[in-house]
Amino acid sequence: xxxxxxxxxxxxxxxxxxxxDAGIAYDFHDFKKDGLDPELLAxxxxxxxxxxxxxxxxxTWRKLPDEVRDNIDSLSAHExxxxxxxxxxxxxxxxxxxxxxxxxxxxxxxxxx
Numbered sequence: 001x002x003x004x005x006x007x008x009x010x011x012x013x014x015x016x017x018x019x020x021d022a023g024i025a026y027d028f029h030d031f032k033k034d035g036l037d038p039e040l041l042a043x044x045x046x047x048x049x050x051x052x053x054x055x056x057x058x059x060t061w062r063k064l065p066d067e068v069r070d071n072i073d074s075l076s077a078h079e080x081x082x083x084x085x086x087x088x089x090x091x092x093x094x095x096x097x098x099x100x101x102x103x104x105x106x107x108x109x110x111x112x113x
Contacts, residue, residue: 001026001112005091007033015091015103024112026093031085038082044092047099050077055089 003019003026005012019026044053054077055061061069068076081088093100095112 001093001095002029003027003091003093004029004031006030006086009090011103012091014105015093015108018103018105018108019112022113031088036082036085036088038078041078041081044099044101045074045078048092048101050074050081052101053077053081053088053092055087058087060084060087 001019001024003012003015005015005028007028007030016026016028041053054072064080068080072080089101091101091103100107100111
């Protein structure tokens, strides 16, 4: 299992604690510190959809100009997420060929335990 996110993100902290408490091994990649490969992002977009990956509830999204937010599409979202990984909903998990976005203890209990 590989968990992607930002080390200081509260949701990522909860997810990592949940995995640690459940004794589930994982590799962590901080895409803010360690970067984000365009091909990896494209794979996530294919698997989960760019709309799912784009965090429209965070401060990064709210700080964008209205023109950018009002005209977002798959191409501009891809470029935006590469330029500013903070706008990606976290965590992103790759596990057994699947990609999931976000953290829900209930969902993770069902899927990973």
